[in-house]
Amino acid sequence: MDAPRRRASSERATVLNFTRILLIGGRCGDPDSWYSKFAAAGVASFPGSQHLCSPYDAGQFAEYSDAFHEKALRDATAAAADSPRQTLVISGAVPAGGAAEDALVNMLRTGVAAIEAFGSGLNLTRHSLAAADVLYVHASPEGAASPDAGAALGRELCRLKGGATRLRVARFYLTGRSDLDFRVDSTLAGFAEACPVGYSDLWSISASVEGATQAVAPYFASKPLPEVILAPNDDSARALLSAARQTLQEEEYSMLGTTGWDNSFPDLVSARKILVTVDQMVFYPNLGMWRTLQQLVQTVQDIGLSSTAAVAAEFDVEGATVDVSWSSASTVSSDPVGLLLEEQMSSYDPRVPPVGRTSVETGLRNVSVTHFTPFDGTFELVYWLHLSWVDPRLEWAMRKHADPIELQLDQIWMPPFLFLNEYSRNTLSSVPAVVMPSGRVSVEHYLRSTFLCHTEKGISHFPFDEYDCAASLAVSNLAVSMDGGLGFDVVHEDPNFYASFSTALDADERRDVVLYKLHFTRHSFKMWLRLIVPAILLNLVGFIAFWIPAPGDSIALGVTALLCTLALRVSVDMPDTSDVTWSELFMTINVSYQALVCFFSFLDFNGSISRRIQRAGRSWRRGRVRMRRIERSTSQGERNGQGQPYFREREGADEEEPSGQRDGVPRRRETGGPSDLLAAARASAGVGPALSLRKRRPSPESLAEAAEEPPADIDFDWVGRRIVVPSYVIVVSTMLIMQGKFI
Structure with a gap:
């Protein structure tokens, strides 16, 4: 029965309140054992609960023993004597057919509620317990989902070790835990189905975890050695590896691997000694099994389900017992990246974008302005273009693999980006895309691009010119939005210019455009x-x-x-x-x-x-003086009433003017002309009168x-x-x- 799946009940009993919750399991002082991790997750999932663990001095694996469970259950019964109906005990697998099982039956008869995780579960009828009188629930993932988990282990083992030759395998079973045999058998069946070449079954043994070293030693002495030993859990796998290290040579040990179950030792998985195991989600507080048990306990308390029969009726379960299972178990591989690729990419189509609107963050980092030529209207950048977006199809659980993985660019969908003003581009380097567990994809391109810039206005101020340029990044898809959230930084500038930078967002009806602006100022x-x-x-x-x-x-x-x-x-x-x-x-x-x-x-x-x-x-000056004198004389004549013009027009060519006048204006006698020279010559020769040159007194004008x-x-x-x-x-x-x- 899955806890969330329940039917509504018409009857409501008194609301229960578990005031005391006891967790049984684990080894005190040993946090690395499977049972200790199990109990620690339970204590964290139920705050205020008490932890009953096996003493450290009792030794390793004592926490799985019948004696420890018997004592812990009796101690729990004694602690709940004053209020058994308000006490809940949660325990791991109780060994069947021994004193511990009898202690569990006695505790249930006192009215204490119990949840047993794993194991084969308690048969109420065989112990004469009525489902209406006790409250007991069995929780285990070993239901219908477990064979599927084993088959998944087999397929992953085929991917890791399968090849052209038959794989040499051996099988190890736990004595007294026949309920775990299916883990080995389903893994082997899954491998045979995935790898048609098949396998060679070398040997099969059954022993306890403590006796694994002694039981397996003779088989390690024989040849050929197995390549993989199939084990029912990680504790068995670790015991087998410890025996192999003591018996085999270093080269032989390096070739040996095992399978497991429980994911108890991640270090062995990382070392590729446990090749593949199953995470049953029992080590994580508030997740997996513990999340299922939280929901179950909450429902029991809210509705007041005081018996196994009431729980069965509420969740519509037939039978005298109630089995709670969860289906969140997952395969853990020593090659987690390969497993993720196998799971994630099997149905992934890189040609199809994610459903809905995808928001892409962009950025230009480590930008070098290698050359800016305003005379040509171009500038060249060498830069890392960062793109980041979330693709839900690539999301996976952190518990599978906590680190990012790398994928080739042709394996994933890429936003169709372009630079609107890019003149040319050279790809200097392409690195794989990095995918985070959340599905966030980060891509980096190392590019050299030449961009166009309008420099007509700024060039007129040369050499005090300034220019505003930009690299305009856009996407040609209406379902993709874009911003510059990843930043923009310039680490190297053209030696002839100062460069300041900023980011702006522009948009139109067709696309979003991120403007990586550069303001150039000439040195x-x-x-x-x-x-x-x-x-x-x-x-x-x-x-x-x-x-x-x-x-x-x-x-x-x-x-x-x-x-x-x-x-x-x-x-x-x-x-x-x-x-x-x-x-x-x-x-x-x-x-x-x-x-x-x-x-x-x-x-x-x-x-x-x-x-x-x-x-x-x-x-020019003389002319101006004469004009002013004429204007003055004319104005004086008009005041005296004479009305005599200063100039008169000549009436004939033969009319002579008075001596010493030209155009009616008294003029100064010029000397040195040809007539004067001739007269002087005649006088000196005694032919004519001598020339009389007398000095004239200058006029006021x-x-x-x-x-x-x-x-x-x-x-x-x-x-x-x-x-x-x-x-x-x-x-x-x-x-x-x-x-x-x-x-």
């Missing part, structure tokens, strides 16, 4: 040394031409500085783009100022050009005009010192402070 110190500082120094050197008195030397210095600035522009790698960049504008300004230095030096060197410029300036004329020479050095150099300092300082923000 501008190198450009200061290679471009900015040299350009400024070259301009400052060129400006020295304004302090050199010799015009030729000024031109030479200006041309040299200009050529050096042009050479500097060519020697520095700058963005090849159609947009205006800070660096191009900066170099253009520097070249322009150097050209301006050369131009001013040339003007200072070429005096005729300088004089022409001066005359042009004077003429000529004095005003002369006063407004510019100086005789333009001081271009003064212009360079006071205008060109300060303007350069202002412009360059503004550019350095703004660092491209105005572009």
Whole structure:
């Protein structure tokens, strides 16, 4: 009967309350024995219970003896004398047909409730006990599920040891425990079914655990030796291995293995000496058998089931006794990974995703930014891509195997991930997937990828440029959600840039996208040394031409500085783009100022050009003075009522104007013309009258005009010192402070 499966009862008795629970079993001071582990799990499952164990001095295996159980049951009866109906005794297998069984019968007659785990169980009828008068329950996994457990052991043994040749086996049975014989027989039957090659049955013996060493020694002396000895429990297997170590040579012992039952010695399983055993779930508090017994006791107390008959009626069980079984026994292999793969992967299809929506955690770890080329709009990363998700189909119990296992990537379902802006990818390394007992799968890919990045806006600020780039990870499956919960860390940066990083989540109607953001800021110190500082120094050197008195030397210095600035522009790698960049504008300004230095030096060197410029300036100023004088005269004439225009139109080509006038305006007599020279020549020769040159008194207008004329020479050095150099300092300082923000 399975404890959870029960029918509703229309009758309810008085609620029971077990105020005293006694656990019988184990060896005091020996926590490693099977019986001690059993009892320790029971004490932990029923808090407040008392433990009755065999004295340590009684020796090993004394806890299984009839004498120990008889004494423990009598002690329990005496302890429950004051309140037998509120006392529950839980014990391991009570040896049948001896004094211990009689002590159990007497205890039940006093009204104490009892649960016997394992063993063959007590026959109430044979001891004249009525099921309605006593409360006794037999709990054991040795029901219908146990032969199946033995067959599973045989199949696993076939996987471990089966091959092209027949396996040499031997059988060991426990004397007085015929109820355990099926363990050996069902294991052998399961092996024969799984391995068609079959086996060779060398020998079969029956002995107690204490006498196993003496009983098996003659068989170890004969040849051939068995490869596997089938034993009914782990205690027997350990005794057989101890005898083999004492008798066989090291090489022969290394080739020997056994089977077991109970999973009492995990160290022997790990050493591959117990090849396969069964975990009956009796060593784990609140699990397996103890969970079943907890539910049974709780039901008995809540409903008030005071007899075996009441329990049988509640759980719809026929017969005079009640057997409680559990089906959580599992195979424990010395190759747990192989066993898990056999069990988990037999029906697993890697092409089919898990049922429901799968949440995938992602992360980029140990990222190295090997190269960032903003001029091309690409950056290269070498990184570990981490993916993690839960696949319920790969989940297993911790008791089977507590450590993670590794599976090849083609054996499991993988989320269909992709990088939306990935230009190229190289897989540097692929490692197996790691699967945890909870079904969580972790996958790592070591990749080198080139990603695209929009750098048009940032490149205009070169060499003070900054860029926002990202590696956009997505999945092409609507049933898969994604986040960046596994983190993002950069361990190496491009030497030309600072890199800060962060993670963001973006989503649309088709997919989730994880953005692994990178913010690049150029190391501008190198450009200061290679471009900015040299350009400024070259301009400052060129400006020295304004302090050199010799015009030729000024031109030479200006041309040299200009050529050096042009050479500097060519020697520095700058963005090849159609947009205006800070660096191009900066170099253009520097070249322009150097050209301006050369131009001013040339003007200072070429005096005729300088004089022409001066005359042009004077003429322009003279014209402005005349226009102002005419405007003043015109305004005075209008005030006097004369209305005489200052200019009149000529009426004919032969009409002569008064001497000393041109266009009605008095003019100064010019000297030195051809007529004057001819008159002077005639006078000197005595041919004509001598030329009379008298000094005329300057008019007020000529004095005003002369006063407004510019100086005789333009001081271009003064212009360079006071205008060109300060303007350069202002412009360059503004550019350095703004660092491209105005572009």
